[in-house]
Amino acid sequence: MSKQRKAVALISGGLDSMLAAKIVMEQGVHVEGINFFTGFCVEGHTHAIRAQDNAKPNRNNALWVAEQLGIKLHIVDVIQEYKKVLINPKHGYGTHMNPCLDCKIFMVNKAKQWIVENDFDFIITGEVIGQRPMSQTKSKMPIVAKQSGADDLLLRPMCAKNLPATKPELEGWVDREKLHDITGRSRKPQIEMAKQFGIDDYSQPAGGCCFLTDKYYSAKLVDLWKAQGDKDYELDDIMLLKVGRHIRPKPNFKLIVAREEGEGRFLQGYKKEFISMHCSSHPGPLTLIDGEMSAEDLYFAARVVARYAQGRDEDQVDITITQKDGSERIIQVKPFSKAEVLNEWHV
Amino acid sequence: MQEAIRETLNARRLLCPLPVIRTQDKVKQLNTGDQLEIICTDPGVMHDIPAWCRINGHKVLETNSGNHEYIIIIEVGAK
Numbered sequence: 001m002s003k004q005r006k007a008v009a010l011i012s013g014g015l016d017s018m019l020a021a022k023i024v025m026e027q028g029v030h031v032e033g034i035n036f037f038t039g040f041c042v043e044g045h046t047h048a049i050r051a052q053d054n055a056k057p058n059r060n061n062a063l064w065v066a067e068q069l070g071i072k073l074h075i076v077d078v079i080q081e082y083k084k085v086l087i088n089p090k091h092g093y094g095t096h097m098n099p100c101l102d103c104k105i106f107m108v109n110k111a112k113q114w115i116v117e118n119d120f121d122f123i124i125t126g127e128v129i130g131q132r133p134m135s136q137t138k139s140k141m142p143i144v145a146k147q148s149g150a151d152d153l154l155l156r157p158m159c160a161k162n163l164p165a166t167k168p169e170l171e172g173w174v175d176r177e178k179l180h181d182i183t184g185r186s187r188k189p190q191i192e193m194a195k196q197f198g199i200d201d202y203s204q205p206a207g208g209c210c211f212l213t214d215k216y217y218s219a220k221l222v223d224l225w226k227a228q229g230d231k232d233y234e235l236d237d238i239m240l241l242k243v244g245r246h247i248r249p250k251p252n253f254k255l256i257v258a259r260e261e262g263e264g265r266f267l268q269g270y271k272k273e274f275i276s277m278h279c280s281s282h283p284g285p286l287t288l289i290d291g292e293m294s295a296e297d298l299y300f301a302a303r304v305v306a307r308y309a310q311g312r313d314e315d316q317v318d319i320t321i322t323q324k325d326g327s328e329r330i331i332q333v334k335p336f337s338k339a340e341v342l343n344e345w346h347v
Numbered sequence: 348m349q350e351a352i353r354e355t356l357n358a359r360r361l362l363c364p365l366p367v368i369r370t371q372d373k374v375k376q377l378n379t380g381d382q383l384e385i386i387c388t389d390p391g392v393m394h395d396i397p398a399w400c401r402i403n404g405h406k407v408l409e410t411n412s413g414n415h416e417y418i419i420i421i422e423v424g425a426k
Contacts, residue, residue, distance in 0.1 A: 035364075037364055037365070041364075059395065059398070060363055060364050060367070060395045062364075063364075063367070063395055063398040063399055063402070066402050067398055067401060067402050070402075073399070075364050075367055075368050075371060075399075076368075077365070239362065265415060269359075269388070
């Protein structure tokens, strides 16, 4: 009796990785999923923070995909290790701060370590040649296989027929003839394949599954690094970049202004790490102050905070300033006018 | 037979999938039949932790919410 072969599939929560896993499962291979949490994953976060997004399904798509496929999913925290990928990517950044090729190499490398530790035979990804300009081109596919150390243990069932045969194919663990030759950015072949498998509900995020491909998020990250003078970050830093309006009126401080109730509640959790402000004479959002400030800066920031409160047209409003130790004081300020809050302050 | 234990995991302020990851890591240290109470502030856990339990063979015993907190009690399944 031949040995039951085992593969781990990189599951992002999108359709391609779901199909790739399904194709291999159909060939009798035992498949389990693996999902890496870098801290920049779009999955879950913003809808969890923003009250107004509550209408959207509050589900983690990677978990959902695993459940639909009937496989285990291992979610791995790679936040700390991922820093070196983002801070110094060997292959550079994409259009924004997305180090896609280095990221793919990193994740496949982690999966390679995982299969060695867990006695699995090979790795599956949902990559499609030509799907992504930076990491999923025909010339980049061998780079990922080689530099990750996975080499011929990396199988891409969606486009395998356009690539040299891998060990799972050569050894007969999977039938190459039953793999596919999809190329390009069209989603039609995947949608057709999903239909054939009876899959009618799947996630297809327009901007991919990573905040680093987002222009506005990337701008905030660059601003953070510039302000602190180095490219380091902690999880809280990158979480806060997803929340609120970020306004930097001066190089030494930034305001994070909640845009709605859910964000305000989320920012409440940071009141011991940041000085915070809110308008106490009129309804207004909670604002965190990030940076070192003079008394003059504090007054200046309070006028910005007042601009976002309902008393913005009053001559004077009360702003409560809460220190990290919880002590409070109230100052009276004249809210800035719309024209006084300059566009270039918005990060 | 080893007596089942009950532990509590504080996952407040963590956003999904971190509460799931912390649950996954904690469950690795527990034995079959042990119970884990997970206290969270991200409403997404009400979907994600039960989903994680279903695919990994653990049982959700109870879910509660109130005052912007979400509490899930699970029983560790066969390992």
